[in-house]
Amino acid sequence: MRTRILLAGVLALSLSACKKSFIELVPKTTVTEATFFRTADDYTQAVVGSYVPLRSITNDAYVMGEMRSDNATYFASPGLQGGQFSDKWNISGFLDIAINMNGTNKYASCYVGIARTNAILDRIDASTIDAAVKANLKGQAQFLRAYYYFELVQYFGGVPLHLKEVSSVAETALPRSSADDVYKQIIADATSAASLLPAKQTTLGMVTQGSAKTLLGYVYMTLKRYPEAETALTDVTKLGYSLVPNYANIFASRNTAESIFEVQYLEGPQGQQGNFAFQFAPNISNVKNILGPSGDNKTTGGWNKPTPNLIAAYETGDTRKNASIGFSYIDGDGNTVTDTYCKKYTHGPYANFNNTGDDWIIYRYADVLLLLAECLNEQGKAGQAIPYLNQVRSRAGLAATIAANQADLRVAIAKERRVELAFENHRWLDLVRTGQAISVMTAFGATIKTQQPYLPANAYTNITQNRLIFPLPQSELDINKQLTQNPGY
Known part of the structure; x- marks a missing residue:
């Protein structure tokens, strides 16, 4: 039986040493x-x-x-x-x-x-x-x-x-x-x-050979070293991973056959809990009818709200849309509110407010299949790329792609990664890796400010090459005078 790793904090290691003397006594109650x-x-x-x-x-x-x-x-x-x-x-x-x-x-x-x-x-x-x-x-x-x-x-x-x-x-x-x-x-x-x-660990949550090869695949894709990426990602396809038939079950379960690298959480008072469902729920005064426990979510929730742009990217019949996005909810007074929120990580009812045991998947098999499709297509191997793309589309209830040449397939794969991996922290890095961040976000910014007038007037007006990376924290520059700040900050 495989156990699950609990990521509890270890004792702080006091790795101090003293000068040798006539007699040395090692404390019995201190980790040294x-x-x-x-x-x-x-x-x-x-x-x-x-x-x-x-x-x-x-x-x-x-x-x-x-x-x-x-x-x-x-x-x-x-x-x-x-x-x-x-x-x-x-x-x-x-x-x-x-x-x-x-x-x-x-x-x-x-x-x-x-x-x-x-x-x-x-x-x-x-x-x-x-x-x-x-x-x-x-x-x-x-x-x-x-x-x-x-x-x-x-x-x-x-x-x-x-x-x-x-x-x-x-x-x-x-x-x-x-x-x-x-x-x-x-x-x-x-x-x-x-x-x-090893290919598999006896303790769930510990990384495996597949985790390392997926990381290598990502690194090589970022560096545009496509042959090496192809080797690493193809190796992952031979390690026994498979797509979970029901898309919603990937996130409602832990450490499934699709999971390659997953951060483990534990609900309860141990200090190992997560709270994604509460952060992504609407910021309303009581979320009991959405998540289970009563609680004022106004200062906790309201984040990762799906954009109209993302919603429009889903094709008709795509089962991932309703698994990822909630289009209405019942507020604390029992009223139905028509509005969208990210529900991909909502698997309640939970026992306690702002406290869940839902894991966070960093790498999963569908991600690898789409990254491999992208890798093959960038090398002019569209025919080899299409089956990997179609595996993911088929699970979502969609027909095979009609894209056939490299340019069309590049667009199709990027769109598929967007909806397949929505809210999994891949979209920004995908845009940067593929050179689309500035053009996509400039156009998006102009549109979203007409749809959400509460956004600041100067939002999305500084989307430049410098903004493809973030500033080093000021606190680090203050204590390490050898550091220099990134341009533009």
């Missing part, structure tokens, strides 16, 4: 360098701790991954004040600055994960734990470090490349490495991870 990183259980605990920042990153990843795009906007909230609201509004409208809690959270959480993996990778080769266990744990740590750096380089460009555990204040401040160097390290880590990780 002298007592930790000895057994397989120690390393396993440390690896589990390296997954923990994923929850923090994923919790608001939609702001930079979806609300920056033409997929999502927000409910009108003119009475709400404070950075937690304006920071999200500003990212959505290309008005963000270096002081923004969403960008800061992603940046800082990635480096927390990197620091934890570095502590493991600095030691594990010299450990005496079982060789097979060592390979698996090392592969997981390498994958996670690669993933955290991939998040950083996609959203911020070149960043400081920490590859060793920091043991002094001086070592914390590094200059920015080039994006090319960051990508080289990601490829090295992910390639090694793919060679070490």
Whole structure:
């Protein structure tokens, strides 16, 4: 029976040392360098701790991954004040600055994960734990470090490349490495991870060979190294993944046959819960008739609201539309309100307000099929690409694509990725990767401001090459004088 990883925080490791004296006593009640990183259980605990920042990153990843795009906007909230609201509004409208809690959270959480993996990778080769266990744990740590750096380089460009555990204040401040160097390290880590990780894990939630090869596929696609991407993504198709027949069930269940990399959450008081269903529900005074428990959702919800542009992208008969978007809801007074909201992650009724155990899928098999179709098409292999595209369309209840040449198929694949992966934090990066971000978002901005007049007049007016990445957090520049800010911020 396979167990499910619970991403509980590990004890903070106090890796301090003292000078040798006549007698040395190791405290029995404190985790120290002298007592930790000895057994397989120690390393396993440390690896589990390296997954923990994923929850923090994923919790608001939609702001930079979806609300920056033409997929999502927000409910009108003119009475709400404070950075937690304006920071999200500003990212959505290309008005963000270096002081923004969403960008800061992603940046800082990635480096927390990197620091934890570095502590493991600095030691594990010299450990005496079982060789097979060592390979698996090392592969997981390498994958996670690669993933955290991939998040950083996609959203911020070149960043400081920490590859060793920091043991002094001086070592914390590094200059920015080039994006090319960051990508080289990601490829090295992910390639090694793919060679070490098993195809399946006995503990659900731990990354696998498929996770590493999917990450490699994404990296190579981003770098337009299509033959290498094709190899990595084709390998994933041979690892036993399959499409879940009912699209809605992908998100209502955990760790399905389609899941390749999934962040684990646990409902309850343990501090491992998520709240996506509440964030994406309407910002109304009581969401009991939508989600189950009574609660004022005005300061929690209203995010990731589907745009008319996205809704129009669905074809007639596409089963993903109603699985992803709610078109009406019953408010706390029992009135039916006609309005849209993202319901892809609504799987209640939940027991407690703002507390769910729904996981977040980062990579899944349909994503790989469409990315592979894109990869093949970019190499002039339209005939080989079409079957992968049609697998995804068939599950959605749609007929085979009529696109046949490279140009038409490029449009068809991009549209399919948009509706298949809506609200999964892929749209903004897809637009950037395919060179469509500036043109698409400029046209979208002009239209959405006529549809939602509460949007600021200067929203979507600064969509330039500089805005394809985000500013480094001001707090990081303040403490590390070797950093330089991205142009345009």
